[in-house]
Amino acid sequence: xxxxxxxxxxxxxxxxxxxxxxxxxxxxxxxxxxxxxxxxxxxxxxxxxxxxxxxxxxxxxxxxxxxxxxxxxxxxxxxxxxxxxxxxxxxxxxxxxxxxxxxxxxxxxxxxxxxxxxxxxxxxxxxxxxxxxxxxxxxxxxxxxxxxxxxxxxxxxxxxxxxxxxxxxxxxxxxxxxxxxxxxxxxxxxxxxxxxxxxxxxxxxxxxxxxxxxxxxxxxxxxxxxxxxxxxxxxxxxxxxxxxxxxxxxxxxxxxxxxxxxxxxxxxxxxxxxxxxxxxxxxxxxxxxxxxxxxxxxxxxxxxxxxxxxxxxxxxxxxxxxxxxxxxxxxxxxxxxxxxxxxxxxxxxxxxxxxxxxxxxxxxxxxxxxxxxxxxxxxxxxxxxxxxx
Amino acid sequence: xxxxxxxxxxxxxxxxxxxxxxxxxxxxxxxxxxxxxxxxxxxxxxxxxxxxxxxxxxxxxxxxxxxxxxxxxxxxxxxxxxxxxxxxxxxxxxxxxxxxxxxxxxxxxxxxxxxxxxxxxxxxxxxxxxxxxxxxxxxxxxxxxxxxxxxxxxxxxxxxxxxxxxxxxxxxxxxxxxxxxxxxxxxxxxxxxxxxxxxxxxxxxxxxxxxxxxxxxxxxxxxxxxxxxxxxxxxxxxxxxxxxxxxxxxxxxxxxxxxxxxxxxxxxxxxxxxxxxxxxxxxxxxxxxxxxxxxxxxxxxxxxxxxxxxxxxxxxxxxxxxxxxxxxxxxxxxxxxxxxxxxxxxxxxxxxxxxxxxxxxxxxxxxxxxxxxxxxxxxxxxxxxxxxx
Numbered sequence: 001x002x003x004x005x006x007x008x009x010x011x012x013x014x015x016x017x018x019x020x021x022x023x024x025x026x027x028x029x030x031x032x033x034x035x036x037x038x039x040x041x042x043x044x045x046x047x048x049x050x051x052x053x054x055x056x057x058x059x060x061x062x063x064x065x066x067x068x069x070x071x072x073x074x075x076x077x078x079x080x081x082x083x084x085x086x087x088x089x090x091x092x093x094x095x096x097x098x099x100x101x102x103x104x105x106x107x108x109x110x111x112x113x114x115x116x117x118x119x120x121x122x123x124x125x126x127x128x129x130x131x132x133x134x135x136x137x138x139x140x141x142x143x144x145x146x147x148x149x150x151x152x153x154x155x156x157x158x159x160x161x162x163x164x165x166x167x168x169x170x171x172x173x174x175x176x177x178x179x180x181x182x183x184x185x186x187x188x189x190x191x192x193x194x195x196x197x198x199x200x201x202x203x204x205x206x207x208x209x210x211x212x213x214x215x216x217x218x219x220x221x222x223x224x225x226x227x228x229x230x231x232x233x234x235x236x237x238x239x240x241x242x243x244x245x246x247x248x249x250x251x252x253x254x255x256x257x258x259x260x261x262x263x264x265x266x267x268x269x270x271x272x273x274x275x276x277x278x279x280x281x282x283x284x285x286x287x288x289x290x291x292x293x294x295x296x297x298x299x300x301x302x303x304x305x306x307x308x309x310x311x312x313x314x315x316x317x318x319x320x321x322x323x324x325x326x327x328x329x330x331x332x333x334x335x336x337x338x339x340x341x342x343x344x345x346x347x348x349x350x351x352x353x354x355x356x357x358x359x360x361x362x363x364x365x366x367x368x369x370x371x372x373x374x375x376x377x378x379x380x381x382x383x384x385x386x387x388x389x
Numbered sequence: 390x391x392x393x394x395x396x397x398x399x400x401x402x403x404x405x406x407x408x409x410x411x412x413x414x415x416x417x418x419x420x421x422x423x424x425x426x427x428x429x430x431x432x433x434x435x436x437x438x439x440x441x442x443x444x445x446x447x448x449x450x451x452x453x454x455x456x457x458x459x460x461x462x463x464x465x466x467x468x469x470x471x472x473x474x475x476x477x478x479x480x481x482x483x484x485x486x487x488x489x490x491x492x493x494x495x496x497x498x499x500x501x502x503x504x505x506x507x508x509x510x511x512x513x514x515x516x517x518x519x520x521x522x523x524x525x526x527x528x529x530x531x532x533x534x535x536x537x538x539x540x541x542x543x544x545x546x547x548x549x550x551x552x553x554x555x556x557x558x559x560x561x562x563x564x565x566x567x568x569x570x571x572x573x574x575x576x577x578x579x580x581x582x583x584x585x586x587x588x589x590x591x592x593x594x595x596x597x598x599x600x601x602x603x604x605x606x607x608x609x610x611x612x613x614x615x616x617x618x619x620x621x622x623x624x625x626x627x628x629x630x631x632x633x634x635x636x637x638x639x640x641x642x643x644x645x646x647x648x649x650x651x652x653x654x655x656x657x658x659x660x661x662x663x664x665x666x667x668x669x670x671x672x673x674x675x676x677x678x679x680x681x682x683x684x685x686x687x688x689x690x691x692x693x694x695x696x697x698x699x700x701x702x703x704x705x706x707x708x709x710x711x712x713x714x715x716x717x718x719x720x721x722x723x724x725x726x727x728x729x730x731x732x733x734x735x736x737x738x739x740x741x742x743x744x745x746x747x748x749x750x751x752x753x754x755x756x757x758x759x760x761x762x763x764x765x766x767x768x769x770x771x772x773x774x775x776x777x778x
Contacts, residue, residue, distance in 0.1 A: 137657055266655030266667060268526055269678035278655060281676045289658035289667050 130164025148291025150177020236261030519553025537680025539566020625650030724760030
């Protein structure tokens with residue numbers, strides 16, 4: 001978890017997640033100019049007469065300083081560790097560098113619960129979002145798309161809300177697939193309450209992430225700003241059902257601005273819950289009706305990760321747990337179930353599945369029916385590449 | 390009805406509609422090279438040893454000659470006149486010149502029933518087509534689109550089939566609007582039989598047109614080839630519901646090739662009857678959900694007829710019936726119903742409506758609520774233009 005990031009830097013960023021609201025570009029600019037440690041030092045120093053920050057307005061800086069004085073990063077870091085989580089910051093090997101596309105609105109850091117590696121999962125992820133008050137058709141389409149994407153080795157990212165989001169997470173889980181919930185509150189909290197059990201399962205089998213420190217509450221603006229993280233993290237966003245002016249359209253437009261694929265599932269022209277999607281589709285968004293169409297579209301990009309071209313890492317740079325799972329796969333041409341692989345790797349099925357999805361993102365393994373097999377590239381001594389790297 | 394077309398030419402073309410099947414590009418090329426009178430003379434001459442047609446295969450020419458020998462254009466022309474119709478050919482003032490975009494697949498001529506002027510109506514027309522076995526949703530959308538288009542002064546063109554076509558014609562008629570049925574059989578026949586009453590009403594209040602001479606039966610290939618006429622006649626084609634590989638997609642693709650607008654109405658991704666439409670929408674077609682969106686799109690073209698820029702004809706070039714209806718409109722700022730206008734023009738309501746739609750296409754009148762009023766341009770002495778024309 002260390003990488004090139006100092007503990008002082010990590011602590012400073014943890015503190016700043018209590019100071020800078022998600023998406024605050026002014027805060028992000030100061031952070032970029034002064035560094036996390038430098039910014040926190042200014043905000044907590046006794047005097048700030050000649051502080052460059054004052055150019056931003058006395059009152060604003062006063063609020064920042066008040067929040068910085070109350071921040072207790074050790075307590076927050078301990079709290080996230082207590083629920084099996086961690087705090088990932090830019091510079092960490094696990095940091096999803098596509099978030100850097102957000103510029104000064106980039107998250108200060110991400111609070112993460114769950115075993116899998118966030119960066120590797122995000123490399124091969126698609127957002128499935130939509131209306132909370134969706135129709136049975138919308139819930140069906142979200143679940144079916146998510147299952148189909150999971151079966152194709154794609155990670156399904158959503159916001160854990162009622163309606164389309166929940167159906168998407170459940171669809172991915174039902175297919176034994178990978179899913180990530182991006183929350184607008186602390187990752188130790190379950191919001192909405194009615195999704196406590198679902199969010200718990202996602203933390204067990206997938207990832208629950210958020211910008212806000214443990215204990216934080218969601219607010220309307222935090223919901224809206226959370227959407228930019230969903231858009232930036234993924235290769236594309238599918239909107240399943242959305243009214244005019246809905247939050248899902250914010251995610252879709254953010255995805256568009258970030259150069260990600262924006263997709264929409266059509267519905268009856270008579271349905272108000274499809275009106276927002278149709279509006280998107282009359283613009284730049286692509287019409288999709290099933291997971292194969294989504295995968296075909298987002299799979300084309302190839303720039304973030306080239307899974308079709310074989311492993312992106314030499315095999316011996318895998319971490320020990322990943323390497324053990326890879327070793328547990330039978331010779332190419334034979335598939336094994338996650339259960340068999342877990343037994344041979346001496347780990348749990350959940351852990352094995354998490355590692356298999358990472359290995360999939362890295363191009364080492366692929367799905368074959370209900371099982372997993374080595375890719376042709378994984379067999380062809382990919383370590384030979386290392387000399388060139 | 391005369392124009393610059395000789396009676397010999399019209400008779401020859403009438404005969405050739407019994408000889409050359411709709412869409413036969415070889416027949417069309419010979420027709421272009423020899424002219425209608427010349428081609429018919431060759432086909433009916435006693436000897437054809439050194440005939441240039443023989444290059445096309447002895448058997449083919451034999452079939453052409455056999456059909457030409459049996460043709461009786463006087464009888465066909467009398468038959469169409471007996472049911473209140475006429476035979477319109479290239480060169481006639483009523484010929485819709487956009488059909489020339491079909492090249493050698495251009496119809497030899499069009500058999501027409503109904504009072505309105507086909508060319509003027511076609512200038513401001515949209516095709517609404519789709520599945521015969523449509524869902525209630527498809528029928529609803531077809532009827533609603535057609536009504537909305539009719540209310541905006543657009544002429545709705547379709548194929549008089551069961552399902553979407555019938556719903557589109559009925560929707561236009563229900564709004565007191567203009568509609569054209571393009572048949573794959575003789576215009577004196579009602580196909581399908583179950584639509585005899587509907588086709589009769591269209592002939593009364595709108596237009597029934599076809600390439601085939603009176604008495605002709607429809608065949609599967611005639612249905613498919615009829616679609617190119619629908620596509621070419623209109624500014625754009627809206628597909629409401631269509632399965633993969635359906636005839637409506639043929640119309641849509643023909644429209645695309647001809648540079649017309651191609652539009653599709655989305656539906657549930659779970660519906661096989663929307664699958665063909667979604668396929669179109671994943672290509673070049675535009676997604677539309679209501680008549681306003683269709684009108685906005687096709688209204689942009691402006692090249693075929695510029696109704697927004699005012700009358701395209703000086704007022705005193707209107708035919709006497711059109712001029713009488715125009716005279717019957719009250720001063721600008723006041724609208725009159727078609728009934729009032731018919732009374733003042735001393736004609737029937739059907740006739741008045743037909744003329745009003747022509748005047749609308751020409752930019753003289755516009756809808757105001759349930760009534761009609763003069764456009765600003767019609768009032769501003771458009772005859773002043775004449776000196777410049």
